[in-house]
Amino acid sequence: MNENWLKKIDWLILPLIGAMVCIGLWHAVAGKKTYVLKTPASGLEEMHAGLVQALPNGEEVWKKVKPLVAEGKTEQVKSFANGTKIWEAVEPFVEEKRVGLIAALPNVGEAWQSSKPYIAEPFAKRGELDQGILRFTWLSLILVAKGYTLALLIGTPIGFFLGLSKSFTKMTDPIIQVLRPVSPLAWLPLGMVLFLGAGKNASELAALFTIAICAMWPTVLNTAVGVRAIPQDYLNVAKVLKLSRWKTLTKVMIPATLPYMFTGFRLSLGIAWLVIVAAEMLTGRPGVGGFLWQEYNALIYEHIILCILTIGIVGFALDRLMSVVERRFKTA
Amino acid sequence: MAFLELKNVSKSFGTSTVLKDINLSIEKGEFVAIVGFSGAGKTTLINIIAGLIKPDSGTATLNDLEITEPGPDRGIVFQNYSLLPWLTVYENIFLAVDQVNPNWTKAKKQEHVEKHIAMVNLTPARDKFPKELSGGMRQRVSVARGLSIDPQILLLDEPLSALDALTRATLQDEISRIREETHKTVVLITNDPDEGIYLADRIIPLTAGPGATLGPSFTVDIPHPRDRKAINHYESFKKLRRDVVEFMLNSKHDRHHSITRKLVLPDIEPEDLSVPRTMTSWRKIPRRRSEVKEETVEVDL
Numbered sequence: 194m195n196e197n198w199l200k201k202i203d204w205l206i207l208p209l210i211g212a213m214v215c216i217g218l219w220h221a222v223a224g225k226k227t228y229v230l231k232t233p234a235s236g237l238e239e240m241h242a243g244l245v246q247a248l249p250n251g252e253e254v255w256k257k258v259k260p261l262v263a264e265g266k267t268e269q270v271k272s273f274a275n276g277t278k279i280w281e282a283v284e285p286f287v288e289e290k291r292v293g294l295i296a297a298l299p300n301v302g303e304a305w306q307s308s309k310p311y312i313a314e315p316f317a318k319r320g321e322l323d324q325g326i327l328r329f330t331w332l333s334l335i336l337v338a339k340g341y342t343l344a345l346l347i348g349t350p351i352g353f354f355l356g357l358s359k360s361f362t363k364m365t366d367p368i369i370q371v372l373r374p375v376s377p378l379a380w381l382p383l384g385m386v387l388f389l390g391a392g393k394n395a396s397e398l399a400a401l402f403t404i405a406i407c408a409m410w411p412t413v414l415n416t417a418v419g420v421r422a423i424p425q426d427y428l429n430v431a432k433v434l435k436l437s438r439w440k441t442l443t444k445v446m447i448p449a450t451l452p453y454m455f456t457g458f459r460l461s462l463g464i465a466w467l468v469i470v471a472a473e474m475l476t477g478r479p480g481v482g483g484f485l486w487q488e489y490n491a492l493i494y495e496h497i498i499l500c501i502l503t504i505g506i507v508g509f510a511l512d513r514l515m516s517v518v519e520r521r522f523k524t525a
Numbered sequence: 526m527a528f529l530e531l532k533n534v535s536k537s538f539g540t541s542t543v544l545k546d547i548n549l550s551i552e553k554g555e556f557v558a559i560v561g562f563s564g565a566g567k568t569t570l571i572n573i574i575a576g577l578i579k580p581d582s583g584t585a586t587l588n589d590l591e592i593t594e595p596g597p598d599r600g601i602v603f604q605n606y607s608l609l610p611w612l613t614v615y616e617n618i619f620l621a622v623d624q625v626n627p628n629w630t631k632a633k634k635q636e637h638v639e640k641h642i643a644m645v646n647l648t649p650a651r652d653k654f655p656k657e658l659s660g661g662m663r664q665r666v667s668v669a670r671g672l673s674i675d676p677q678i679l680l681l682d683e684p685l686s687a688l689d690a691l692t693r694a695t696l697q698d699e700i701s702r703i704r705e706e707t708h709k710t711v712v713l714i715t716n717d718p719d720e721g722i723y724l725a726d727r728i729i730p731l732t733a734g735p736g737a738t739l740g741p742s743f744t745v746d747i748p749h750p751r752d753r754k755a756i757n758h759y760e761s762f763k764k765l766r767r768d769v770v771e772f773m774l775n776s777k778h779d780r781h782h783s784i785t786r787k788l789v790l791p792d793i794e795p796e797d798l799s800v801p802r803t804m805t806s807w808r809k810i811p812r813r814r815s816e817v818k819e820e821t822v823e824v825d826l
Contacts, residue, residue, distance in 0.1 A: 426603060427607065
């Protein structure tokens with residue numbers, strides 16, 4: 194009974210444990226702010242030599258007292274005169290210091306404190322690169338949507354041609370295989386060059402170009418595989434009924450390929466979301482990626498973590514969404 | 526000239542000849558069953574009639590017109606149903622009706638589709654997808670689709686071979702009934718002689734492949750409608766079945782297979798144990814046949 198109950202909610206407990214362990218590890222290696230009490234110690238070490246170690250000699254006393262007198266800190270001079278030890282007269286100061294295995298890495302608390310305003314007011318706009326996190330996400334999503342649509346519009350027909358024609362496959366396969374592994378970081382500069390003439394829109398067009406060309410390959414390849422996998426029986430039905438080419442395409446081939454196409458669409462969306470961050474970093478466009486890069490340059494490391502988590506969660510949500518759509522189109 | 530005529534049709538795939546010298550003539554309104562072993566080329570034959578594949582030599586004509594491509598004048602019921610899984614029963618049949626009769630009014634098309642769904646007793650399943658139907662129901666949809674385009678000839682390519690015995694019997698009865706109602710010319714491909722004899726007016730065995738050809742035509746002179754139980758006691762049924770099966774089996778036995786295989790003997794000479802081993806002979810064991818340069822044979826004369 195008890196075990197049953199545990200088994201029932203282990204879908205919740207186990208991931209929670211995993212997340213806790215991960216956060217714990219992060220926290221363990223992260224740096225902490227500490228305050229160290231310091232005195233301008235350089236001279237003090239020397240003072241400790243002598244018969245009566247604690248007693249400063251005259252020269253030293255004068256060295257310490259002179260600036261105090263000059264600054265008019267007569268109180269302290271007085272207290273010194275009254276028999277207080279000399280080093281108490283020298284004001285200790287507090288120094289902020291980060292300690293920890295990776296001192297620069299912000300810890301959980303810091304990350305949360307620093308990110309709170311961005312999460313609490315997700316749609317605030319304080320400046321071009323200082324906006325609420327959801328506002329940034331929205332900007333990124335719009336760009337992704339545009340680039341992704343472009344990728345699908347270009348990729349699906351290419352995939353269909355690849356699936357239908359052996360000669361076209363042979364012709365374009367080397368090109369595809371060569372272009373496919375090229376990183377978005379490599380495409381972006383080319384995009385910039387291509388759209389040099391566009392002026393103000395150059396960065397957006399370059400980003401769209403990069404997203405489209407990087408994200409379209411899974412769609413192209415999956416559609417091609419899907420078209421090749423259309424059962425001969427379905428095509429025979431079309432032949433026997435003498436369906437026109439257009440009707441064969443819309444009534445038989447596209448529906449038969451849809452499951453494959455949607456697998457491609459899903460993978461493409463994942464890549465599009467990966468590329469957006471790189472594109473925004475390089476172009477400095479406002480968005481999650483741009484924000485991340487900006488905050489790195491501004492030494493606000495807490496926001497890097499906020500951005501990473503946001504990118505991850507949005508990517509996950511997009512993938513889930515696509516898998517739901519994909520399932521809807523699964524036939525047979 | 527007959528309604529459907531095949532003359533000296535041959536077809537090979539690669540190096541293997543599937544069909545050789547097929548001659549077939551079918552009159553209008555006839556129900557002909559072609560029985561053959563699986564793998565004999567039955568499906569190839571029906572695909573040639575359907576126009577899905579072209580014969581290497583010989584001609585196939587329907588109504589004196591050479592068959593060069595598939596068309597809706599020949600309705601086919603495929604062995605694996607071939608229903609489009611993203612369309613419902615209604616939509617699958619509607620696609621066919623809509624394609625063949627584009628000028629009909631929408632109401633007429635709908636009525637026509639409904640009529641054919643009712644003909645195969647599937648009205649309750651009209652809005653179901655193929656995956657929600659049993660094999661028998663799917664095949665009925667396929668039959669309904671084949672009939673709905675009102676073809677001149679209906680080609681049934683092993684329509685029942687994937688079904689269990691009971692469903693098969695039910696569907697046989699239904700095909701028989703529908704045939705009585707529509708008087709269509711039907712070519713049934715099957716691997717079950719009983720099924721052929723029960724349904725058809727004429728049954729033609731296909732010899733075992735490769736290079737299968739059609740045997741003599743056996744006329745089934747049992748009047749329609751036939752009774753499944755009574756038919757087993759007909760003398761003519763028994764004789765027919767015996768003849769058909771005998772012919773098919775003989776065609777299989779007739780084939781003499783000769784296989785040439787290159788035998789390679791081990792390149793080693795047996796050791797003569799009667800000869801005592803010496804230090805020098807050790808090194809020469811085992812002895813290779815190819816190393817033996819000369820041989821002495823004693824012959825008693």
